[in-house]
Amino acid sequence: MRLPNLLDMGIAQVNPRDAEFIYYEADGHPNHLIGVYFFETSQHPAAEFTHAQAVEWVTARLGHNRMFTHRVQRTPLGLGHPYWVPDSDLDVRDHLRVTKIAEPGWAPFQKQLSELLTSHMDLSRPPWEMHFFTGIEGLDALPGRLTAVVLKSHHSGADGIAIRMLGEAIFSDTLRPRGFERKVPLLKGRLFARSVLEFPGRLFQFAKSIPRNRAAVRAADQAKAAGKWAEGLHESSGIRFNGKVSGSALVEPITLSGAEVRYVKNSVPGATVNDVLLAVVGCALARYLTEKGEEHQASLFSMVPRSMRKQEEWESANQLVSLSVDMHTKVEDPLERLALIAESARSEKTRTSHIEVRRMSTAVETLPPLIMRLLAYSRRLYDYNLDRPRYQHTMVSNIPLSVEGLTLNGAPGVAVLANQAPVHGDGLRHFMVAAVGGGLTLNVIADAAMMPDLGHYLELLRASFEELKEAANSRVLQSDSAEIAS
Numbered sequence: 001m002r003l004p005n006l007l008d009m010g011i012a013q014v015n016p017r018d019a020e021f022i023y024y025e026a027d028g029h030p031n032h033l034i035g036v037y038f039f040e041t042s043q044h045p046a047a048e049f050t051h052a053q054a055v056e057w058v059t060a061r062l063g064h065n066r067m068f069t070h071r072v073q074r075t076p077l078g079l080g081h082p083y084w085v086p087d088s089d090l091d092v093r094d095h096l097r098v099t100k101i102a103e104p105g106w107a108p109f110q111k112q113l114s115e116l117l118t119s120h121m122d123l124s125r126p127p128w129e130m131h132f133f134t135g136i137e138g139l140d141a142l143p144g145r146l147t148a149v150v151l152k153s154h155h156s157g158a159d160g161i162a163i164r165m166l167g168e169a170i171f172s173d174t175l176r177p178r179g180f181e182r183k184v185p186l187l188k189g190r191l192f193a194r195s196v197l198e199f200p201g202r203l204f205q206f207a208k209s210i211p212r213n214r215a216a217v218r219a220a221d222q223a224k225a226a227g228k229w230a231e232g233l234h235e236s237s238g239i240r241f242n243g244k245v246s247g248s249a250l251v252e253p254i255t256l257s258g259a260e261v262r263y264v265k266n267s268v269p270g271a272t273v274n275d276v277l278l279a280v281v282g283c284a285l286a287r288y289l290t291e292k293g294e295e296h297q298a299s300l301f302s303m304v305p306r307s308m309r310k311q312e313e314w315e316s317a318n319q320l321v322s323l324s325v326d327m328h329t330k331v332e333d334p335l336e337r338l339a340l341i342a343e344s345a346r347s348e349k350t351r352t353s354h355i356e357v358r359r360m361s362t363a364v365e366t367l368p369p370l371i372m373r374l375l376a377y378s379r380r381l382y383d384y385n386l387d388r389p390r391y392q393h394t395m396v397s398n399i400p401l402s403v404e405g406l407t408l409n410g411a412p413g414v415a416v417l418a419n420q421a422p423v424h425g426d427g428l429r430h431f432m433v434a435a436v437g438g439g440l441t442l443n444v445i446a447d448a449a450m451m452p453d454l455g456h457y458l459e460l461l462r463a464s465f466e467e468l469k470e471a472a473n474s475r476v477l478q479s480d481s482a483e484i485a486s
Contacts, residue, residue, distance in 0.1 A: 028245055033419070037415075041147050085187060097132070161319070238390040261273055277442070279334065279338045308358075390425075416434075427450040
């Protein structure tokens, strides 16, 4: 029987990797990303939009991404993965808000941003929102008058790299209105017929993949036993940030000198900028817990997303794997700790680059939707008791976002922040992006109940970075002294 030609109607099935984020959307686990773009408007008042102007500006750019014009349509009975279908009822006005910030400082904007972070998205319509916050003033790191544009999108439609590319497209002079998309007749019936017809084939592919997946697991175990990489998953007790989140978040960034970060990086052969970030976070987090009388008896581990775009050619919007990196928080010497972190990170990159491990990661592509939904449901029953063993304690991500060259009606971009809501089991998240002038912005998002004193944690982060810089200086001085003596 010939299947309905849905592609000709602008309909495409959600990739299994992306569908996971739809299935796992639940209370305590919102699956959206937020990019915050700041534009300096003191000399460009035209960038302080009214709601009507914002609608006009966005409408001219809807064609840059399918996410703007398509919604998620689940299949009847859940026999197949959802589909991206054109939304003929799209009203841009429902996706936009313009808010004037009347009070100076970070706190008024942080309140708005926190609400956006912790509120779920409506997946019955195209999964995006744009919020324009005008009249922002009094930010220490960003003098002048600012407009902040918040792009909120569901993880099923894009990962961090895709958001970067989208930001570069929409904050430019390139206009791309949406194309004409007619309403699909008998949509649910067509999808039901297709999912029923494809269901036996999906089961066959799943059964056929089981021996191949088992062989990949055995081959990966053999590679690990042969010393190709060190075991990165270690059971450890949980910390306060591994419990259930409260639904309220605090957000605040700090800016680090890019030159100083690279100076520290260069003091340890083989280290990367991300390794320096892990060293800063690990030390600060360990001290925070100790101050609270909750010193962790073992080393703390971080989940680190890694883009696989240079390793694989996946068709999904999300092309990520997770590294589990030991932050070696029981090592006192800052540079020795950095060297060990770099070694652990390289080991995890070797593991996730290995062909058999990459084959294991493709298992999700053959997993039947019903099983994926069952796994998602089982996670909702998990109690997140801190007595249960954990493999990771926080999240640290280095996303190559930048505002270099981005504009909003002539206003230049001056800063960008990456954000993702705290979720059950992960109430503390760190995102680093590029800042204007070569700096690096570290944005920290914490569940408000788990860390009500975020400002103090930021001080610990700064102190941790200062210790790394002092250690790097001492190593340079020792090296210079040794050369003089010789």
